[in-house]
Amino acid sequence: MPLNQTTYVILGLLSIEPNLSGYDMRKMIRRSVGYFWGESYGQIYPTLKRLTAAGLIAPGSSGSSGRKRRQTYILTELGRAQLRQWLALPFQNDPPRNEFLLKLFFGREAAPGVSVAHVRDLQERNQRALATLEEIEALAQAGNPPNPHFPYWMQTLSLGKALTQAALEWGETALKELTALEDVAARTEQAEGKRAKKKRVETKKHVHRNDGTPRAKARGTK
Amino acid sequence: MPLNQTTYVILGLLSIEPNLSGYDMRKMIRRSVGYFWGESYGQIYPTLKRLTAAGLIAPGSSGSSGRKRRQTYILTELGRAQLRQWLALPFQNDPPRNEFLLKLFFGREAAPGVSVAHVRDLQERNQRALATLEEIEALAQAGNPPNPHFPYWMQTLSLGKALTQAALEWGETALKELTALEDVAARTEQAEGKRAKKKRVETKKHVHRNDGTPRAKARGTK
DNA sequence: TGGGTCATGTAATAGGTTACATGATTGC
DNA sequence: GCAATCATGTAACCTATTACATGACCCA
Numbered sequence: 001m002p003l004n005q006t007t008y009v010i011l012g013l014l015s016i017e018p019n020l021s022g023y024d025m026r027k028m029i030r031r032s033v034g035y036f037w038g039e040s041y042g043q044i045y046p047t048l049k050r051l052t053a054a055g056l057i058a059p060g061s062s063g064s065s066g067r068k069r070r071q072t073y074i075l076t077e078l079g080r081a082q083l084r085q086w087l088a089l090p091f092q093n094d095p096p097r098n099e100f101l102l103k104l105f106f107g108r109e110a111a112p113g114v115s116v117a118h119v120r121d122l123q124e125r126n127q128r129a130l131a132t133l134e135e136i137e138a139l140a141q142a143g144n145p146p147n148p149h150f151p152y153w154m155q156t157l158s159l160g161k162a163l164t165q166a167a168l169e170w171g172e173t174a175l176k177e178l179t180a181l182e183d184v185a186a187r188t189e190q191a192e193g194k195r196a197k198k199k200r201v202e203t204k205k206h207v208h209r210n211d212g213t214p215r216a217k218a219r220g221t222k
Numbered sequence: 223m224p225l226n227q228t229t230y231v232i233l234g235l236l237s238i239e240p241n242l243s244g245y246d247m248r249k250m251i252r253r254s255v256g257y258f259w260g261e262s263y264g265q266i267y268p269t270l271k272r273l274t275a276a277g278l279i280a281p282g283s284s285g286s287s288g289r290k291r292r293q294t295y296i297l298t299e300l301g302r303a304q305l306r307q308w309l310a311l312p313f314q315n316d317p318p319r320n321e322f323l324l325k326l327f328f329g330r331e332a333a334p335g336v337s338v339a340h341v342r343d344l345q346e347r348n349q350r351a352l353a354t355l356e357e358i359e360a361l362a363q364a365g366n367p368p369n370p371h372f373p374y375w376m377q378t379l380s381l382g383k384a385l386t387q388a389a390l391e392w393g394e395t396a397l398k399e400l401t402a403l404e405d406v407a408a409r410t411e412q413a414e415g416k417r418a419k420k421k422r423v424e425t426k427k428h429v430h431r432n433d434g435t436p437r438a439k440a441r442g443t444k
Numbered sequence: 445t446g447g448g449t450c451a452t453g454t455a456a457t458a459g460g461t462t463a464c465a466t467g468a469t470t471g472c
Numbered sequence: 473g474c475a476a477t478c479a480t481g482t483a484a485c486c487t488a489t490t491a492c493a494t495g496a497c498c499c500a
Contacts, residue, residue, distance in 0.1 A: 004487065005321070012328035023451050033327055036320040040489055045453055069496055070451065080331075087332035091321040091340060093347070095460090098258040099227070099313040101381065105255055106234035107374040109302075110309035115374065118313060125315070151403050152329035152337065159323065159392045166388035170381045181373050226459065245479050262461055267481055291468055292479065317488090 001054055003082075006043045009033070010051060011083040014075040016149060019060040021072045022048050031136075032153075035129065035160055048073060056082055107178075112186040116178045123171045130164045133157055223276055225304075228261055228269045233278065233305040236297040238371060241282040243294045244270050253358075254375075257351065257382055270295060278304055329400075334408040338400045345393045352386045355379055 013025050020028065022044045029039050048071075051057045056079035060072040075083070100122055107115035137157050140150070235247055242250065244266045251261050270293075273279045278301035282294040297305070322344055329337035359379050362372065 002486080005319070005324075006488090008328075009324065012324070012331065015328065015331045021451075022453095033324065034318075036318045036323040038317055038319065041451095041453075042455095042490075043488060083328070083331060084333065087325055087328060088336050090343060091325050094319045094321060095260055096256075096258045097227070097260065097316045099316065101258040101378050102227075102231065102234070102255065103309055103313050104374055104381075105378045106230075106237065106305070106309060107377075108371045109234065109237045109305060111306065114310050121312060149330045151399070152326055155329075155396050155400065156323050156327045158396070159326075159389065162388045162392040163385055166384045167381065170384040174377050174380070177373065178377065224458075228460090243479075244481095263479095263481075264461060264463095264483095265459080 001050065003054075004043070004047065006039055006047045007051060007056075008083065008086050009037060009039060010044070010047060010073075011056065011075060011079050011086075014057060014073060015080060015083055018074040019072040021070050023070075024072070033156075035133065036156070051079070055079075112182040116175065116182055119171055119175050119178060123168060123175070126164050126168050126171070130161065130168065133160050133164065137161075223272065226265075226269065228265045229273060229278075230305065230308050231255070231259060231261060232266070232269060232273060232295075233297060233301050233308075236279060236295060237302060237305055240296040241294040243292050245292075246294075255378075257355065258378070273301070277301075334404040338397065338404055341393055341397050341400060345390060345397070348386050348390050348393070352383065352390065355382050355386065359383075 009029060010025060013020060013028055017028075022041065025044055026039060026041060029037060048057070052059070052073070055076055057073045058076050060074040100118060103110070103118055104115055107118075137154075140153060140157070231251060232247060235242060235250055239250075244263065247266055248261060248263060251259060270279070274281070274295070277298055279295045280298050282296040322340060325332070325340055326337055329340075359376075362375060362379070
């Protein structure tokens with residue numbers, strides 16, 4: 001019986017709050033760990049079935065009288081044990097794939113302005129990310145009472161913020177250096193006056209879809 | 223004809239240095255972009271075939287007389303155009319999946335000491351990562367001559383270092399706070415003297431396999 | 445009664461890793 | 473002649489996303 005990573009998010013969430021439905025879990029994941037973890041229904045629902053079969057979770061009391069057609073779950077003792085066991089295992093580094101860095105690495109081959117535009121794009125995304133993290137933090141601080149999970153949640157937020165801020169600072173100087181570099185390149189080319197190959201091109205304005213839409217699928221140009 | 227991400231690493235590498243074989247590419251990827259990108263042979267070889275069929279790359283002169291059974295490739299004009307087009311497209315955020323943060327987030331459920339051990343583990347990995355990045359930087363600085371790619375490569379290194387350093391700094395304070403927290407927890411439990419459930423457990427020493435071995439596969443406990 | 449969102453589920457597909465097989469070449 | 477490593481390739485498998493289908497419930 002294959003226990004994938006989705007398993008542990010589910011077990012973890014149920015350890016924090018029992019009687020969640022698959023739908024709830026998806027929502028909670030987006031709100032709470034969304035900036036470093038994602039799950040789709042296509043993973044969640046089948047996994048719920050398998051975990052139930054394996055006895056790690058069990059159908060929960062769906063809120064006394066309430067809604068029909070809504071299956072919630074609770075953690076079994078077996079499930080809790082499994083979660084703890086997983087927690088004690090060394091973590092795995094996610095396979096490193098950063099498209100931004102890849103494009104920057106090959107930046108010399110791009111038209112002038114392209115890499116600069118990417119960095120600007122990154123800055124914007126990180127500014128939004130930072131704002132989101134700070135919002136979450138404020139909200140969490142508000143619900144202050146002695147929630148025992150609180151310190152752990154704060155630490156994850158703290159790392160998220162630290163990384164985002166570091167990236168933002170890098171972006172500031174990178175922007176200066178790359179702008180200088182590509183300005184020179186563009187002027188040199190202009191002076192040479194030949195082959196129009198490297199046209200000054202701006203990247204398409206990034207249509208950002210923060211909500212509702214699913215995560216982007218890694219895919220080339222058809 | 224599906225162009226996956228592997229496509230663009232291949233095109234990019236060939237834009238920097240023609241006449242690479244699939245084997246070479248794998249090596250180059252590990253050495254140059256390894257800390258933010260990975261590729262396996264299972265991806266590279268089939269992609270090379272497809273790109274050849276699509277006319278984006280072409281068999282290269284395999285070094286005049288030289289070795290048998292070693293196919294190298296060069297970028298075609300079509301391939302270069304495709305690379306530039308891709309470069310100009312907005313980058314996609316890699317699907318966020320950070321197992322370390324997930325374990326930290328659920329840290330409260332773990333046995334005392336577990337989260338602290340994870341942070342320590344992270345610190346070690348990041349220290350090694352930083353050392354590697356600095357090595358690469360030194361090496362690149364040594365091969366100083368007017369390599370036009372150089373500024374772009376330096377920028378990627380610079381971001382890598384900035385992120386790693388930020389994580390290391392976070393780790394220092396996180397370690398203190400978590401140690402304090404879990405010490406208290408452990409003592410409280412001890413004082414209560416009941417259920418031996420939360421035993422003080424250290425995570426298994428992380429056997430780190432930096433070289434030779436393939437990347438870890440995300441997988442639960444069988 | 446009709447629109448929105450709650451809620452569950454699945455089929456198609458992509459994209460990738462792992463493990464294995466196979467043989468050539470090189471250096472000792 | 474042997475070991476290491478260079479080099480290519482493929483089949484099995486997995487994990488996950490996307491897109492779609494379906495229907496209940498709520499409320500105005």
